[in-house]
Amino acid sequence: MVAGQDKSLDTSHLYEGKTIRAAAPSRKKLAGKMSGAGSDIPKDAVPDVHIPTFVESLFGGPLIPKMKFLPADRMVQTLQLIGGGLMMLLAVLTYLVTPVDGTFWNWFAVWLGVDAMGQILHLLIVISALGAGFYGIFRRDARGLLVSYVLFILISLRFAASKVTFESGALDEVGEGWVKLLLVVYAVSLVMYIEVTNGIIRFSMLDTSIRTGEVYVMNVKKVLSRYHVALVVTPVIATLVALGTLMINVIIPWFFELFDPETAKRLSESVELTSVYGVALGTMLVFMVVATLFAANIPLRIQQWRESLD
Numbered sequence: 001m002v003a004g005q006d007k008s009l010d011t012s013h014l015y016e017g018k019t020i021r022a023a024a025p026s027r028k029k030l031a032g033k034m035s036g037a038g039s040d041i042p043k044d045a046v047p048d049v050h051i052p053t054f055v056e057s058l059f060g061g062p063l064i065p066k067m068k069f070l071p072a073d074r075m076v077q078t079l080q081l082i083g084g085g086l087m088m089l090l091a092v093l094t095y096l097v098t099p100v101d102g103t104f105w106n107w108f109a110v111w112l113g114v115d116a117m118g119q120i121l122h123l124l125i126v127i128s129a130l131g132a133g134f135y136g137i138f139r140r141d142a143r144g145l146l147v148s149y150v151l152f153i154l155i156s157l158r159f160a161a162s163k164v165t166f167e168s169g170a171l172d173e174v175g176e177g178w179v180k181l182l183l184v185v186y187a188v189s190l191v192m193y194i195e196v197t198n199g200i201i202r203f204s205m206l207d208t209s210i211r212t213g214e215v216y217v218m219n220v221k222k223v224l225s226r227y228h229v230a231l232v233v234t235p236v237i238a239t240l241v242a243l244g245t246l247m248i249n250v251i252i253p254w255f256f257e258l259f260d261p262e263t264a265k266r267l268s269e270s271v272e273l274t275s276v277y278g279v280a281l282g283t284m285l286v287f288m289v290v291a292t293l294f295a296a297n298i299p300l301r302i303q304q305w306r307e308s309l310d
Contacts, residue, residue: 067140067142067201069140069204069207070211072140072204072207073207075207075224076203076207079196079199079200082196083133083137083196083197083200084137084138086193086196087133087137087193090152090186093182093185093186094155094156094186095123095126096186097182097183098155098156098158098186100122101158103118103157105117105118105121105125106121106122109121125155129147129148129152130148132145132148133145133148133193136197137197140200145197145201148197149194183246184239184243188235188238191234192234195231199227244289248281248285249267250268253265253268
């Protein structure tokens with residue numbers, strides 16, 4: 001008893017008949033006592049794993065038929081404007097640097113005896129790619145974007161010829177060097193169009209998930225800044241690859257100029273280097289360089305260097 005108090009401080013009677021534990025019961029022991037019938041994992045507890053198909057892997061992600069997004073934020077709106085501008089530029093360049101000669105629809109029109117039909121079909125494919133692209137960009141529908149990609153790639157496919165011709169009727173007065181530069185801009189525009197429009201879908205998904213509370217992403221501004229850097233690095237790399245492929249008839253003679261000027265002159269006048277064989281040789285050399293960079297694990301080293309700066 002304590003002086004001035006009538007009640008005892010002894011609280012042992014509160015725990016009579018009760019088991020006192022120093023810690024929570026072991027989950028491992030409880031799992032061992034579970035019966036076999038009750039140890040099955042519920043079906044709804046197993047997440048569905050979506051393995052992307054070849055087409056989905058090619059175009060940057062799952063092509064979900066119908067997705068609901070919240071109203072576009074500033075980032076998505078900016079990408080939509082950039083994507084629309086790139087698509088308009090790509091459509092003009094596609095019509096200029098990809099002539100109707102050598103295409104399947106031109107051959108079909110000639111076979112029917114209606115030459116103008118090939119040019120009309122050529123123009124209709126460009127317009128259809130524009131329409132599908134606008135629908136996919138501003139409705140944020142991956143199906144429209146996929147149709148636009150396929151049409152832009154389809155119009156550049158043609159039968160092989162012994163001589164590579166890049167000019168259409170509108171570029172008859174332009175030199176071959178300027179036409180090749182336009183073709184490089186066309187290739188870079190195609191790559192950037194696919195990248196930016198895929199970014200519209202990806203950032204719409206991310207923004208919707210964040211604003212609805214499905215996910216929490218730390219340092220969103222840092223993610224956006226890195227994507228902005230990637231939008232600058234990607235066209236630079238694509239330009240170097242395209243220049244190395246198309247300018248092979250300039251690069252190889254310049255290399256031999258150091259050893260034998262006469263051989264370099266003959267190579268600069270060679271028909272083979274300006275034919276499909278020259279383009280194939282340039283493609284092979286460029287991809288050998290790219291393969292060497294990946295074999296040396298250069299991308300990982302660049303990533304580690306960037307992380308060390310952070």
